[in-house]
Amino acid sequence: MNIFKLSIKNIFNKPLSSSISLSLLILGIGIISLLLQLNTLIKDQMDNNLRGIDMVVGAKGSPLQLILASVYHIDSPTGNISLKEAEKVSKNRMVGSSIKLLYGDNYKGFRIVGTEKKFIDLYKGTIKEGKKWNNPYEVLVGSKVYEKLKINLGDVLISSHGLRETGQPHENGGFTVVGLLKPSNSVIDQLIITSPESIWDIHDTHDHENDDEHEHDEKKITAMLIKFKSPMNIIQFPRQINENTNLQAAVPSYEISRLFKLFGFGIETLSYLAYLIIIVSGFSLFINLFNSMRERKYEMALIRTLGASRFQLSTMIIFESLVLTISGFVLGILFSRFGVMFVSSLMEESINYNLSSFKILNEEYWLLGLSILIGIISSLIPAIQVYKMNISKILADA
Amino acid sequence: MIITKEVEFNYDNQIFFKFQDIDLKSNENLLIIGNSGVGKTTLMHLLAGLLKSNSGSIKLFDKELSQLSSHQLDRFRKNNIGIVFQRPHFVNSLTVKENLQLAQYIANKNDNNRIESILKNLNIFDKSNKKTNQLSQGEKQRASIALAIVNSPKLILADEPTSSLDDTNCSKVIKLLKKQATDFGAQLIVITHDSRLKEHFKKSIEL
Numbered sequence: 315m316n317i318f319k320l321s322i323k324n325i326f327n328k329p330l331s332s333s334i335s336l337s338l339l340i341l342g343i344g345i346i347s348l349l350l351q352l353n354t355l356i357k358d359q360m361d362n363n364l365r366g367i368d369m370v371v372g373a374k375g376s377p378l379q380l381i382l383a384s385v386y387h388i389d390s391p392t393g394n395i396s397l398k399e400a401e402k403v404s405k406n407r408m409v410g411s412s413i414k415l416l417y418g419d420n421y422k423g424f425r426i427v428g429t430e431k432k433f434i435d436l437y438k439g440t441i442k443e444g445k446k447w448n449n450p451y452e453v454l455v456g457s458k459v460y461e462k463l464k465i466n467l468g469d470v471l472i473s474s475h476g477l478r479e480t481g482q483p484h485e486n487g488g489f490t491v492v493g494l495l496k497p498s499n500s501v502i503d504q505l506i507i508t509s510p511e512s513i514w515d516i517h518d519t520h521d522h523e524n525d526d527e528h529e530h531d532e533k534k535i536t537a538m539l540i541k542f543k544s545p546m547n548i549i550q551f552p553r554q555i556n557e558n559t560n561l562q563a564a565v566p567s568y569e570i571s572r573l574f575k576l577f578g579f580g581i582e583t584l585s586y587l588a589y590l591i592i593i594v595s596g597f598s599l600f601i602n603l604f605n606s607m608r609e610r611k612y613e614m615a616l617i618r619t620l621g622a623s624r625f626q627l628s629t630m631i632i633f634e635s636l637v638l639t640i641s642g643f644v645l646g647i648l649f650s651r652f653g654v655m656f657v658s659s660l661m662e663e664s665i666n667y668n669l670s671s672f673k674i675l676n677e678e679y680w681l682l683g684l685s686i687l688i689g690i691i692s693s694l695i696p697a698i699q700v701y702k703m704n705i706s707k708i709l710a711d712a
Numbered sequence: 713m714i715i716t717k718e719v720e721f722n723y724d725n726q727i728f729f730k731f732q733d734i735d736l737k738s739n740e741n742l743l744i745i746g747n748s749g750v751g752k753t754t755l756m757h758l759l760a761g762l763l764k765s766n767s768g769s770i771k772l773f774d775k776e777l778s779q780l781s782s783h784q785l786d787r788f789r790k791n792n793i794g795i796v797f798q799r800p801h802f803v804n805s806l807t808v809k810e811n812l813q814l815a816q817y818i819a820n821k822n823d824n825n826r827i828e829s830i831l832k833n834l835n836i837f838d839k840s841n842k843k844t845n846q847l848s849q850g851e852k853q854r855a856s857i858a859l860a861i862v863n864s865p866k867l868i869l870a871d872e873p874t875s876s877l878d879d880t881n882c883s884k885v886i887k888l889l890k891k892q893a894t895d896f897g898a899q900l901i902v903i904t905h906d907s908r909l910k911e912h913f914k915k916s917i918e919l
Contacts, residue, residue: 315806315813315814315816315817316817317817320803320805320806320814323805323806323810324805327804327805610804612801613801613802613803613804615801616801616802616803616859617803617814619760619789619795620789620790620815620819620859620863621786621787621791621818621863622786623783623786624782705762706757706763709762709797710753710754
């Protein structure tokens with residue numbers, strides 16, 4: 315038996331009032347930590363996939379949509395643009411390099427992107443098995459796609475039209491898997507990648523059958539990813555394109571920070587609420603301790619007559635409070651990790667994104683500090699009361 | 713050896729007590745008897761070092777209590793004094809055995825054999841692992857005696873141990889207290905208004 319054990323026994327002796335303070339604290343800490351984790355994980359994922367893309371050129375529409383579609387592959391594209399016009403942009407002297415992107419088909423919900431081989435280099439993708447494509451209708455498959463759909467080298471994938479699983483399946487032929495990519499923790503993990511020619515070709519034949527009025531000679535692409543020679547160009551060049559052409563130019567870093575500002579407002583409001591919950595938990599802890607001091611005053615007097623010092627008794631009270639707040643912190647962090655796992659599984663289902671990191675953030679160490687502080691503050695008055703307690707008077711009143 | 717001389721105490725300069733001198737040799741027990749309001753509990757608290765006298769001297773086992781700091785008093789108390797309260801008090805979150813272990817911990821001791829032998833001697837060994845609020849009144853009283861003697865005090869102070877008991881139980885309890893004191897080599901001072909106890913003590917003073 316020692317003072318620390320006694321504190322724990324005292325907590326378990328009052329399971330109801332202890333658990334109220336505890337669950338409030340778990341909720342508060344859990345929400346804040348969950349918000350911090352999600353914010354960081356999503357931001358990391360977004361920044362990770364930016365990969366120095368300075369500008370995206372696509373069809374007119376929402377700039378955010380264009381970025382989400384062609385950088386993050388989570389929204390529908392704004393439309394198609396003519397290859398000729400896009401190439402005019404890419405030949406501008408300010409442009410360092412450009413990558414064409416073509417959408418059109420999906421295989422069981424995973425997007426098939428027609429693009430150049432340097433797209434894979436942009437995301438530092440490496441081949442795990444097989445090789446890159448040499449002919450149309452040959453594809454490289456991202457790690458999440460083959461893991462989930464159990465795709466092997468040499469498989470033939472019959473694609474469907476559009477970007478969702480419900481699209482019409484193509485009747486003729488399919489894509490042959492010639493290579494599997496290593497996991498790269500970037501967007502290419504969830505893509506099926508092929509040459510631009512494959513996409514042009516499959517839609518050409520497709521169009522022949524259904525629609526004769528189509529202009530076959532004009533090739534179209536969905537978007538073009540552009541890197542500038544100098545970062546200075548990021549200010550004037552996109553505006554030039556938007557004002558003088560039929561194309562839309564959007565700057566990913568700008569759109570993403572705008573998106574996070576919108577997010578940020580919600581996150582901030584929620585965390586204020588969570589801090590409020592933490593304060594309430596501290597208050598309920600204080601009331602519990604204060605009441606239990608009254609109920610236990612004879613007990614305290616007894617412990618003093620047994621020879622315990624004032625200091626030992628006060629320490630016991632502070633221990634009781636700290637045991638509760640620190641376990642509240644630990645359980646809150648666990649709660650948030652389960653939350654992250656849950657949100658991640660939701661996101662993976664809907665947009666094939668996965669967030670998996672269980673490292674402790676710096677802000678979470680602050681939360682530990684906050685929990686300890688709450689534990690000390692809420693036990694301070696009861697501890698001082700016990701310190702000043704007049705044992706003789708309490709025992710004489712009994 | 714317990715010697716007090718001209719001990720005086722007042723509460724907020726209003727209630728004023730002047731106590732008779734006590735002179736007790738080793739192995740002697742003492743009954744302090746008096747009606748309500750004559751300062752019995754005050755005297756007991758003075759002897760236990762829970763209160764400090766305004767003047768006079770209290771000497772327990774060659775230590776002058778008025779010269780000890782409150783921290784030294786805590787230490788003196790845990791090494792030398794066991795108190796049996798009028799109403800038994802325990803730490804409610806702990807079992808009987810854990811209460812005794814806590815008392816030992818406070819006195820920097822750890823001796824489960826002693827706890828066992830005390831509980832057996834008091835006939836409540838089978839209640840060791842019961843929470844104290846599950847005990848009957850009689851069991852509680854015996855458990856509180858166990859708590860007072862677990863650290864082998866030289867002096868056991870008992871405050872009104874028999875006031876709410878009938879004649880049979882009264883004599884049982886006082887015999888039990890005296891036996892425990894002799895068995896474990898302690899002196900016993902009982903403070904009470906209960907005149908039934910007079911026949912059990914050779915030495916008594918009246919306040």
